[in-house]
Amino acid sequence: xxxxxxxxxxxIVSFCKRRGFVYPSSEIYGGFGAIYDYGHxxxxxxNNIRDAWWRAMVQxxxxxxxxxxxxxxxxxxxxxxxxxxxxxxxxxDCKECKNRFRADHLLEEFGLNLDKATxxxxxxxxxELRQDKKLKCPVCGSKNLTEAKxxxxxxxxxxxxxxxxxxxxxxxxxxxxxxxxxxxEYKNVLDTLHPKLPFGIAQVGKAFRNEIVARQFIxxxxxxxxxxxxxxxKPEQMEEKYEKWKQLRWDWYLEYGIPKDKIHWYKHEKLAHxxxxxxxxxxxxxxxxxxxxxxxxxxxxxxxxxxxAKSSGADLTYFDDETKERLLPHIMETSVGLNRLLxxxxxxxxxxxxxxxxxxxxxxxxxxxxxxxxxxxRLAPVKIAIFPLLKNKPNLVAKAREIYLALRTKxxxxxxxxxxxxxxxxxxxxxxxxxxVTVDFETLEKDDSVTVxxxxxxxxxxxxIKDLEQFFLEKFKS
Ligand code: ATP
Numbered sequence: 001x002x003x004x005x006x007x008x009x010x011x012i013v014s015f016c017k018r019r020g021f022v023y024p025s026s027e028i029y030g031g032f033g034a035i036y037d038y039g040h041x042x043x044x045x046x047n048n049i050r051d052a053w054w055r056a057m058v059q060x061x062x063x064x065x066x067x068x069x070x071x072x073x074x075x076x077x078x079x080x081x082x083x084x085x086x087x088x089x090x091x092x093d094c095k096e097c098k099n100r101f102r103a104d105h106l107l108e109e110f111g112l113n114l115d116k117a118t119x120x121x122x123x124x125x126x127x128e129l130r131q132d133k134k135l136k137c138p139v140c141g142s143k144n145l146t147e148a149k150x151x152x153x154x155x156x157x158x159x160x161x162x163x164x165x166x167x168x169x170x171x172x173x174x175x176x177x178x179x180x181x182x183x184x185e186y187k188n189v190l191d192t193l194h195p196k197l198p199f200g201i202a203q204v205g206k207a208f209r210n211e212i213v214a215r216q217f218i219x220x221x222x223x224x225x226x227x228x229x230x231x232x233x234k235p236e237q238m239e240e241k242y243e244k245w246k247q248l249r250w251d252w253y254l255e256y257g258i259p260k261d262k263i264h265w266y267k268h269e270k271l272a273h274x275x276x277x278x279x280x281x282x283x284x285x286x287x288x289x290x291x292x293x294x295x296x297x298x299x300x301x302x303x304x305x306x307x308x309a310k311s312s313g314a315d316l317t318y319f320d321d322e323t324k325e326r327l328l329p330h331i332m333e334t335s336v337g338l339n340r341l342l343x344x345x346x347x348x349x350x351x352x353x354x355x356x357x358x359x360x361x362x363x364x365x366x367x368x369x370x371x372x373x374x375x376x377x378r379l380a381p382v383k384i385a386i387f388p389l390l391k392n393k394p395n396l397v398a399k400a401r402e403i404y405l406a407l408r409t410k411x412x413x414x415x416x417x418x419x420x421x422x423x424x425x426x427x428x429x430x431x432x433x434x435x436x437v438t439v440d441f442e443t444l445e446k447d448d449s450v451t452v453x454x455x456x457x458x459x460x461x462x463x464x465i466k467d468l469e470q471f472f473l474e475k476f477k478s
Contacts, residue, residue, distance in 0.1 A: 007350055009287040013217050019431055034214030034221045041431050044381035049341050050204055053227045056252050057202045064200035065193055069181025071206055077180050078173050080311035083154060087176055090122045091151040091212050096142035102212050103148035116270040122148045155208040174208035182230045183304045187316055197329055198233035198241055216288055218339045225338035232329040242277055242299050242332050249334055257376040258348055274303030283344045294344055295336035302328045349375040359458055373432030374456060378478055380432040383411040387424050389440040391417040400439040429455055
């Protein structure tokens, strides 16, 4: 099978809408900037990615526990963490076309890496480009760009009585990252579950950031989901555990079908003052034109707990049974965007290819081209589709429904009797369904077996109905 050209962002966006994965939010009102809704297949895929992460990070570990903390937290949380004062991005405006840009991203286009630079450093670099007459708006080409200024990413809201609506006192923030809730619940976890160092707390949940520019579909949005794990340890355990987690996270991508030449490590050279190591896993997005961050793995020292202890007055130390001493644990985190991973898996799996002319499907006139989502079976939104060969033969339909009703108690299944078999295969290929089961006349008249067709090889085999459960158990075992 010959694979066709690479995926463009337009292709992925259009596929997501056409096949009910992702819709722009509030479309009947003209849309709402950088916010997206997930349709039937989108939420199935998102849940499967989340479950795969949870399985690796919590279910298969004895040293990590789960948490689901609230989106709203005491406003002091974000003062203590430094977010209210410092969670900013540098913004540049084009005075002609009125577009806004992140200054550090604009500078990246000139090969300058000013990640974590001060506003002065950024404006100095912009001035140098301006003097060389190189600085121009990436959208309209105008040279009329403003200085960089600080833009807060924190999203504000109000809680409490409506009369408080405009009062500063009622301002709360929608959390910009989920780990804040983990730091605040660390003490309850210690006091109730009594874990021993080193141990982790993991959670999945929504986060909100007033991103300056959010033009890359679901790669960067203002409302998104994070999957984060904070690992609490003694300082002397950091080096070893950090390397272990780096390896575990790297292996997770390979396990779910990401080729190793499509991911790499990006090492942060400029670290926050409390951090000792910071690496990102970057994926080579075809649709976004290159490597971009999907996950951060950071050694954060005791910054988070010491800030919250200072600010709240709570004792956040840990009593070490062996040394009989109290210590403030250090933290390393793994932090990944669920929506970003969904885009990564689609980018990696969506394939348009010519069907081998010698294959059964091509020779039966079932189309010479297909779009197929070659995604890991465990992540596929629908696992098995069940068809009666013909819609108007009640015996075929009844048998196919019987199989569907039995299989759907174990796997996410779809029953489809619409159009010819070739069209049904194409529909299932495009949403990534690994197996299609067809009930035909032979099933009823001859051998009580069905045809099972494989998404990737397009090969078909006969399987007795009584063996189907075992057959799929083997196919989906992990
Ligand atoms: P960037 O530099 O791209 O703005 P960041 O380094 O601030 O991102 P982190 O705060 O480390 O990102 O967030 C951890 C992870 O959360 C990221 O690797 C990414 O997968 C996800 N993430 C962060 N911001 C967004 C967003 N606006 N939309 C979608 N996912 C996001």
